[in-house]
Amino acid sequence: MKTLLLGALLWVAAFTAHGAPQVVLDTSMGKITLELDETNAPLSTANFLAYVRDGFYNGTVFHRVIDGFMIQGGGFEPGMRRKNTRAPIKNEAANGLKNTAGSIAMARTMDPHSATAQFYINLVDNAPLDYPSRDGWGYAVFGNVIDGMEVVRQIGKTRTGMGDVPTQDITILKAHEVTPGAH
Numbered sequence: 357m358k359t360l361l362l363g364a365l366l367w368v369a370a371f372t373a374h375g376a377p378q379v380v381l382d383t384s385m386g387k388i389t390l391e392l393d394e395t396n397a398p399l400s401t402a403n404f405l406a407y408v409r410d411g412f413y414n415g416t417v418f419h420r421v422i423d424g425f426m427i428q429g430g431g432f433e434p435g436m437r438r439k440n441t442r443a444p445i446k447n448e449a450a451n452g453l454k455n456t457a458g459s460i461a462m463a464r465t466m467d468p469h470s471a472t473a474q475f476y477i478n479l480v481d482n483a484p485l486d487y488p489s490r491d492g493w494g495y496a497v498f499g500n501v502i503d504g505m506e507v508v509r510q511i512g513k514t515r516t517g518m519g520d521v522p523t524q525d526i527t528i529l530k531a532h533e534v535t536p537g538a539h
Contacts, residue, residue, distance in 0.1 A: 375536030377401065378502070379408050383418075388477070388504035388532070390460055396451040397498035400462050400471070402512065403445050404498065405533070407473050413531035420476075420520045423512045426462055428476040434525045441472035449487035449494035456481045458501040458508070460473055468493035477501060479486040479512045 376395075381388040391460035394401040407413060414428055416439065432438055447468045455461055460476050462471035470493060476495075478485075487494030501508055514522045 367381050367529060371441070375393065376499075378534050379405070380502075380532055380534050382530045382532075383511070384525070384529060385506065386504060386507035388507050389502050390499050390535075391458075391502045392499035393451075393453060393497075397448045397496060398455055399445050400448050400496050400498035403442075403462075403471075403489070404475065404536060405475075406442070408531045408533060411531075412441075412473060412526045416528050418511055418514075418522065418526040420529075421516050421522050421526075422479075422520050424480060426478050426482065427508060427511045428475040429528060432462070434527065435454040436521065439473065441539065444470045444472050447493050448496040448498070449489075451487075451496065453497035454481075455483065455485040455495060455497055459497045460499045461485070461495045461497040464495065464499060466491070471496065476479050476507050479509065480501050535538050 377390065377392045379390045381390065392401045392404065415433055416430055417432055417434055418427050418429040419432040419436060441504035447464070453459065455478050457478055457480050462474055463476050464471040485495045511526055514524070514526060517523050
């Protein structure tokens with residue numbers, strides 16, 4: 357019995373020491389650290405981490421910025437050159453996570469199951485994007501900013517032109533995983 361209890365305690369300790377996955381976005385305006393929720397959004401988290409591990413986000417830009425709403429990135433290089441992505445994933449918006457200020461969610465088209473690489477970070481609480489939304493689906497939140505929200509807000513204040521595209525490139529220089537607590 358003691359061996360079983362000790363084994364269970366060691367497993368719990370190892371699991372908690374591991375913690376939730378974290379990703380740092382080193383941007384041209386500063387660092388943004390994200391903590392991902394693989395428990396409530398396993399598909400979105402795994403999808404995002406696969407793009408991070410492949411270096412896909414390195415050199416991409418925040419291509420849509422709307423102050424008082426959100427900043428969006430993950431699909432274009434400078435000059436609005438679209439990057440090729442993997443197949444879309446299933447929408448996980450019914451996971452109970454909300455589009456609150458500082459949350460990160462999957463961007464998509466009108467098709468609820470069209471999310472690929474693009475993501476957005478909410479600048480404010482955006483309850484209309486939560487499940488169920490006008491289209492019945494909502495947008496899948498899969499994590500939160502845990503450090504660098506001032507950088508997110510600064511990006512949100514960037515001057516934009518047609519299509520809410522920033523007039524100067526705001527680049528993700530590198531996206532990389534970090535050990536929880538080591539950002």
